[in-house]
Amino acid sequence: NRYIAVRHHVEGSPSVDDFEVKTEAVRWTPESGEVLVRNMYVSIDPYQLNRMKRQSASHHSVDVIVPGEVIFVVHRRPTDGEPAVIINAAAFCGCVCVQRIASYGAGEVVASACEEYKEGDVVAGMLAWEEYSVFRPASVLLMSKVDTSSGFPLSYQLGVLGTSGMTAYGGFYEVCKPQAGEKVFVSAASGSVGSLVGQFAKLAGCHVVGCAGTQAKVDMLKDKLGFDDAFNYKDEPDLKAALKRRFPDGIDIYFENVGGEMLEAALANMNTYGRVAVCGVIAEYTDPGRRAVPDLLEVIYKRITLRGFFAWDFIARFHEFTAIIGGWIEEGKVQVVEDVSDGLESVPSAFVALYRGENVGKKLVKLA
Amino acid sequence: NRYIAVRHHVEGSPSVDDFEVKTEAVRWTPESGEVLVRNMYVSIDPYQLNRMKRQSASHHSVDVIVPGEVIFVVHRRPTDGEPAVIINAAAFCGCVCVQRIASYGAGEVVASACEEYKEGDVVAGMLAWEEYSVFRPASVLLMSKVDTSSGFPLSYQLGVLGTSGMTAYGGFYEVCKPQAGEKVFVSAASGSVGSLVGQFAKLAGCHVVGCAGTQAKVDMLKDKLGFDDAFNYKDEPDLKAALKRRFPDGIDIYFENVGGEMLEAALANMNTYGRVAVCGVIAEYTDPGRRAVPDLLEVIYKRITLRGFFAWDFIARFHEFTAIIGGWIEEGKVQVVEDVSDGLESVPSAFVALYRGENVGKKLVKLA
Numbered sequence: 001n002r003y004i005a006v007r008h009h010v011e012g013s014p015s016v017d018d019f020e021v022k023t024e025a026v027r028w029t030p031e032s033g034e035v036l037v038r039n040m041y042v043s044i045d046p047y048q049l050n051r052m053k054r055q056s057a058s059h060h061s062v063d064v065i066v067p068g069e070v071i072f073v074v075h076r077r078p079t080d081g082e083p084a085v086i087i088n089a090a091a092f093c094g095c096v097c098v099q100r101i102a103s104y105g106a107g108e109v110v111a112s113a114c115e116e117y118k119e120g121d122v123v124a125g126m127l128a129w130e131e132y133s134v135f136r137p138a139s140v141l142l143m144s145k146v147d148t149s150s151g152f153p154l155s156y157q158l159g160v161l162g163t164s165g166m167t168a169y170g171g172f173y174e175v176c177k178p179q180a181g182e183k184v185f186v187s188a189a190s191g192s193v194g195s196l197v198g199q200f201a202k203l204a205g206c207h208v209v210g211c212a213g214t215q216a217k218v219d220m221l222k223d224k225l226g227f228d229d230a231f232n233y234k235d236e237p238d239l240k241a242a243l244k245r246r247f248p249d250g251i252d253i254y255f256e257n258v259g260g261e262m263l264e265a266a267l268a269n270m271n272t273y274g275r276v277a278v279c280g281v282i283a284e285y286t287d288p289g290r291r292a293v294p295d296l297l298e299v300i301y302k303r304i305t306l307r308g309f310f311a312w313d314f315i316a317r318f319h320e321f322t323a324i325i326g327g328w329i330e331e332g333k334v335q336v337v338e339d340v341s342d343g344l345e346s347v348p349s350a351f352v353a354l355y356r357g358e359n360v361g362k363k364l365v366k367l368a
Numbered sequence: 369n370r371y372i373a374v375r376h377h378v379e380g381s382p383s384v385d386d387f388e389v390k391t392e393a394v395r396w397t398p399e400s401g402e403v404l405v406r407n408m409y410v411s412i413d414p415y416q417l418n419r420m421k422r423q424s425a426s427h428h429s430v431d432v433i434v435p436g437e438v439i440f441v442v443h444r445r446p447t448d449g450e451p452a453v454i455i456n457a458a459a460f461c462g463c464v465c466v467q468r469i470a471s472y473g474a475g476e477v478v479a480s481a482c483e484e485y486k487e488g489d490v491v492a493g494m495l496a497w498e499e500y501s502v503f504r505p506a507s508v509l510l511m512s513k514v515d516t517s518s519g520f521p522l523s524y525q526l527g528v529l530g531t532s533g534m535t536a537y538g539g540f541y542e543v544c545k546p547q548a549g550e551k552v553f554v555s556a557a558s559g560s561v562g563s564l565v566g567q568f569a570k571l572a573g574c575h576v577v578g579c580a581g582t583q584a585k586v587d588m589l590k591d592k593l594g595f596d597d598a599f600n601y602k603d604e605p606d607l608k609a610a611l612k613r614r615f616p617d618g619i620d621i622y623f624e625n626v627g628g629e630m631l632e633a634a635l636a637n638m639n640t641y642g643r644v645a646v647c648g649v650i651a652e653y654t655d656p657g658r659r660a661v662p663d664l665l666e667v668i669y670k671r672i673t674l675r676g677f678f679a680w681d682f683i684a685r686f687h688e689f690t691a692i693i694g695g696w697i698e699e700g701k702v703q704v705v706e707d708v709s710d711g712l713e714s715v716p717s718a719f720v721a722l723y724r725g726e727n728v729g730k731k732l733v734k735l736a
Binding site for chain 2: 050056057259263268278279280281284285288291292293294295296297298299300301302303304305306307308309310313
């Protein structure tokens with residue numbers, strides 16, 4: 001088994017030198033009770049960087065990747081009556097993550113020591129950046145058998161029908177609670193989540209404006225994904241003014257993927273009772289000096305709600321959400337944008353590219 | 369009629385020189401349809417400063433005090449089905465606020481040009497920093513006749529049974545949604561709102577810690593108001609560590625009155641699904657350079673909700689809230705802390721004192 005390891009804690013922007021490909025024997029045995037999967041696709045997501053840092057607020061709730069050891073910090077376990085929410089990614093990853101980067105993925109069962117899974121089954125769920133992963137069915141919360149007759153490419157299971165879809169659907173419908181006619185702003189709108197949120201917002205009857213970092217992405221948002229408007233934030237020296245021009249009646253919902261000045265500008269343009277779904281803050285992941293300094297008077301006087309969330313908050317409704325999204329894809333109402341690299345060796349460069357804004361849509365690596 | 373006027377926009381910390389006492393003829397006429405009130409108490413509140421600034425996010429939703437003119441910015445009017453929420457303070461103030469500072473107050477009707485109110489009625493509601501105010505009943509949303517047989521001092525109508533009580537009750541029960549056993553942190557805990565929130569939290573079965581700026585206030589929180597613990601933030605060079613010591617199991621609810629570093633420290637100590645009720649940020653009112661720089665990764669990974677609100681959001685339930693609070697006072701479950709200055713001339717110094725942390729509990733000025 002070849003896998004991607006982090007050489008050391010990653011601080012600031014990641015580089016390919018932070019990673020290396022290592023080799024080990026495949027860990028599965030018939031007595032293990034585990035399922036061995038040959039991974040076919042793994043997902044590349046910005047949030048993974050936080051787990052590679054020496055210190056990060058993410059360490060409260062997900063496992064930390066530490067060269068040579070694993071720290072499990074379980075902050076609060078769900079109690080009865082709470083939705084089945086994952087506090088600790090390691091708990092559902094199911095694999096021991098020493099130097100290994102957990103990742104959503106899809107693959108084929110090549111050996112199974114439990115009844116539920118058979119050789120040849122195609123599965124999608126929490127795996128890792130490696131060629132072969134093992135999981136223990138009882139300790140895995142998100143692992144689905146893929147219906148290969150559905151007609152969807154397998155890669156969709158990682159993005160639009162996987163965590164990206166769950167994040168976008170749950171974040172938009174459950175956190176933002178949109179109403180028809182509301183004005184929605186999406187940052188990093190050409191990314192895996194943003195590209196879906198904008199399309200969901202149109203389906204909800206909202207007016208949607210997105211921002212992205214190249215003209216090609218801006219064109220895609222308007223021409224292919226149906227955004228009402230889009231702009232290149234790099235062309236805008238004054239983000240507040242840029243949003244004011246595009247939202248003369250104010251923003252009701254801001255789907256936050258970026259942080260920093262973008263959040264400040266959005267708050268300044270929000271309407272009373274505005275909602276901010278804090279999904280990600282990619283601009284702050286690599287540089288705490290770029291953190292947003294929000295004007296809390298905006299929050300008070302406009303009674304704005306900011307709410308942090310992540311995909312796992314909606315895990316109990318995963319199949320409900322993905323069934324709806326799947327229907328929309330079949331009806332042609334949702335376009336899927338993917339950006340696929342090839343081979344395990346390309347994982348580090350694919351990951352680094354996320355932070356350079358080089359991906360368009362969901363970033364994946366095809367392994368087999 | 370003598371009234372307090374602002375000489376010019378106030379930026380930074382207010383000083384008594386920013387204000388002057390002016391005199392005018394009483395404006396009431398029998399044809400006006402208005403009610404003339406001789407004010408007996410007026411309220412002194414930190415938020416009033418925001419309305420005196422040249423620029424402030426508060427100007428989105430409440431009237432701005434501008435020497436020589438009034439700017440009305442109505443951002444979004446409530447629509448059917450929404451609670452009766454005040455967007456523009458001028459709309460319920462009912463008086464034209466040129467150079468005049470709207471304030472909650474209580475007084476006696478001395479002349480009335482409408483059926484509802486009679487000479488001798490005692491009323492409490494939105495008045496102004498002046499000896500005589502007029503209001504037009506149809507355009508006033510918060511004006512109540514006071515039941516003088518209730519046994520409560522009239523001053524209570526401005527604080528615990530007025531906007532401070534409504535803010536504390538609505539902010540704690542509706543925004544924070546406490547559950548018994550949860551850990552609650554209250555900043556500016558000896559102030560008009562904070563002192564009530566802490567007591568309400570104890571009544572809700574929570575563990576409550578407050579902070580304040582003098583040892584005398586800290587002692588009062590613990591000895592008189594029943595806080596489980598309290599500390600003087602001026603004695604703590606490291607607020608994160610100070611909160612960590614007092615909340616070894618983390619904070620579930622933070623009732624925010626301060627902003628700046630206090631919010632950063634609270635977020636770092638919050639638990640998963642923590643809630644922050646953003647009531648006020650007094651540290652930021654006088655110095656935008658002290659704004660909080662929150663770590664949004666805390667917000668995302670711990671799925672924290674921050675929600676801005678103010679008293680008027682709960683106006684439809686004002687009488688419900690104050691009846692409950694009144695019952696608690698009668699049963700001795702809630703202690704009332706007031707800080708009363710005397711005479712219209714003392715209004716500026718009373719207001720300035722708020723920003724020096726010199727008040728203990730609800731700050732009022734007794735006029736007559």
